[in-house]
Amino acid sequence: MFDIRAIRETPETFIRAWNRRKAGLGDETVSKILDLDKTWRAAATAKQDAEKARNDTSKLIGQAKAKKDEAEAARLMALVAEAKAAIEAAGAEEDRTRKALDEILMGLPNLPLDEVPEGSDxxxxxxxxxxxxxxxxxxxxxxxxxxxxxxxxxxxxxxxxxxxxxxxxxxxxxxxxxxxxxxxxxxxxxxxxxxxxxxxxxxxxxxxxxxxxxxxxxxxxxxxxxxxxxxxxxxxxxxxxxxxxxxxxxxxxxxxxxxxxxxxxxxxxxxxxxxxxxxxxxxxxxxxxxxxxxxxxxxxxxxxxxxxxxxxxxxxxxxxxxxxxxxxxxxxxxxxxxxxxxxxxxxxxxxxxxxxxxxxxxxxxxxxxxxxxxxxxxxxxxxxxxxxxxxxxxxxxxxxxxxxxxxxxxxxxxxxxxxxxxxxxxxxxxxxx
Missing domain, CATH: 3.30.930.10 (Bira Bifunctional Protein; Domain 2)
Known part of the structure; x- marks a missing residue:
């Protein structure tokens, strides 16, 4: 496994190293990793935002019911239901992209040191x-x-x-x-x-x-x-x-x-x-x-x-x-x-x-x-x-x-x-x- 943050911050290091293993391996691989990483982080952020919205809205439901404002309570409950659906969708996307990212990272070879000579066989x-x-x-x-x-x-x-x-x-x-x-x-x-x-x-x-x-x-x-x-x-x-x-x-x-x-x-x-x-x-x-x-x-x-x-x-x-x-x-x-x-x-x-x-x-x-x-x-x-x-x-x-x-x-x-x-x-x- 590799540190995803290191790949994100210095992609050129990994591109060069994997290209030394096999021509084109680094360019193609790092591009896939960065795309999946971007999607994964976006899904994780969307999930967190939806969870916050659900929690904040849930608190307001209690206040509306205390005031006997059933219409407002119903509106807020609908928003909570929407937030729950958003959480499930974002969570599924987060899991999917993380699994795809881990599969790529687990199958990749190590980075050869610079002193290792290049060669195909x-x-x-x-x-x-x-x-x-x-x-x-x-x-x-x-x-x-x-x-x-x-x-x-x-x-x-x-x-x-x-x-x-x-x-x-x-x-x-x-x-x-x-x-x-x-x-x-x-x-x-x-x-x-x-x-x-x-x-x-x-x-x-x-x-x-x-x-x-x-x-x-x-x-x-x-x-x-x-x-x-x-x-x-x-x-x-x-x-x-x-x-x-x-x-x-x-x-x-x-x-x-x-x-x-x-x-x-x-x-x-x-x-x-x-x-x-x-x-x-x-x-x-x-x-x-x-x-x-x-x-x-x-x-x-x-x-x-x-x-x-x-x-x-x-x-x-x-x-x-x-x-x-x-x-x-x-x-x-x-x-x-x-x-x-x-x-x-x-x-x-x-x-x-x-x-x-x-x-x-x-x-x-x-x-x-x-x-x-x-x-x-x-x-x-x-x-x-x-x-x-x-x-x-x-x-x-x-x-x-x-x-x-x-x-x-x-x-x-x-x-x-x-x-x-x-x-x-x-x-x-x-x-x-």
Whole structure:
């Protein structure tokens, strides 16, 4: 949600920002908003005027009856009836225009910061830096081929897409044996780094949320088709960003409590609407996957931008410890998520694709989510509460990290060397054969 007064007072700011997202979006949108706002305020004023007229006239009716002036009382009662009709009509118009205004405001993307480069898609993203040197692997296999070839002692594939498809359909996987253990090891490894070294508080959160929680973080109403909805008016979470950020909804925090930093390891559920034909093989794009999420709650934009650098560095550290080559990308206006003002993507090197692929996205959202959740803080005891600023990021996507480990640590015989940083979490196992 956006401050309607700010749009009313500085429309050019919003026109320019939304035009940077998509050509013409700002001009068309702000024009609609201002027209509805004008109609809404006019209806609200008409309703107030009619209510005042009704109240004032009602007092006069009593006076007329006290004087036994029935004609005057009847005339005044007719005026009250007219005022009541006017109140109902103005109230209906006020409700209609407010609802239309809220629908537009709730569906709009956040305002990108000026430092975010303009662009219509990923080709407009800007590389910030690279870390690590990709290993030279002769004829590298992709993770799906590697995982399916690895067998359990009973002869089953450790990465089994067929078994998963028989029960759930496409875009699911069943992991067995050492690969299942490695997935768990990666999650524990990530959580330990973020909680013991980076100050994030481990949190266990609901996997089912109601629509207002998703509206709060911006997944609804814009991305409804990408969500799984239950028959009990709940949604499966697409990311633990949703419950973690909503921990502060409808709260007024004290300045001393900030910054808040939360992390959670949860499954995530996405319908992957619009991704037909993309990454249909393997674990890159699944309906269900695990992720270690990072969420921060801070006081203002200055702290938010500092926190974005910190959060992205916390995610990068996981890749560095695993010795996985990656690069940091500053996303352009056309590739950035709808709720973000600035986003860094971390892309890990995948030998089979001979390119970098996204493994983490860290975003500063300003007060975009806080306004929708009514999450505020008080700078001091005498201050008026102000909206907090929120950030979220992956620290990391566990499945994609497993993919990266398999591909970057593959050997010519099909075995996988376990990264040294993971061996303690794997019971001392040094390779998977």
């Amino acid at each position: 990923e080709h407009g993203n800007v590389e910030q830096h690279k870390w690590g040197t990709p290993k030279l692997i002769n004829a590298p296999k992709d993770h799906a081929d590697l995982g399916e070839a690895l067998k359990t002692p009973s002869g089953f594939s450790q990465m089994d897409f067929e078994a998963a498809a028989r029960m759930s359909g496409a875009r699911f996987v069943a992991l067995r044996g050492q690969l299942a253990r490695m997935e768990r090891a990666l999650a524990n490894f990530m959580l330990d780094i973020q909680t013991t070294e980076h100050g994030y508080q481990e949190t266990s959160v609901p996997l089912l949320v109601r629509d207002h929680a998703l509206e709060g973080t911006g997944q609804l109403p814009k991305f409804a088709e990408d969500l799984f909805r239950t028959t009990l008016e709940h949604f499966l979470i697409p990311t633990s960003e949703v419950p973690l950020t909503n921990l502060v909804r409808e709260q007024i925090l004290e300045a001393a409590q900030l910054p808040l930093r939360f992390t959670a390891h949860t499954p995530c559920f996405r319908s992957e609407a619009g991704s037909a034909g993309r990454d249909t093989k393997g674990m890159i794009r699944q309906h269900q996957f695990y992720k270690v999420e990072l969420v921060s709650i801070v006081a203002n934009e200055e702290e938010g931008l500092t926190e974005l650098e910190r959060m992205t560095g916390c995610a990068e550290e996981v890749l560095k410890r695993l010795d996985l080559p990656f690069r940091r990308m500053l996303l352009c206006t056309g590739d950035m998520g709808a709720g973000a003002r600035k986003t860094y993507d971390l892309e890990v090197w995948l030998p089979s694709q001979n390119t970098y692929r996204e493994i983490s996205s860290c975003s500063y959202c300003g007060d975009f989510q806080a306004r929708r959740m009514d999450a505020r803080y008080r700078a001091d005891a005498k201050s008026k509460p102000d909206f907090v600023h929120t950030l979220n990021g992956s620290g990391l996507a566990v499945g994609r990290t497993l993919v990266a480990v398999l591909e970057n640590y593959q050997n010519a015989d099909g075995s996988i060397t376990v990264p040294e940083a993971l061996r303690a979490y794997m019971g001392g196992v040094t390779d998977i054969k």
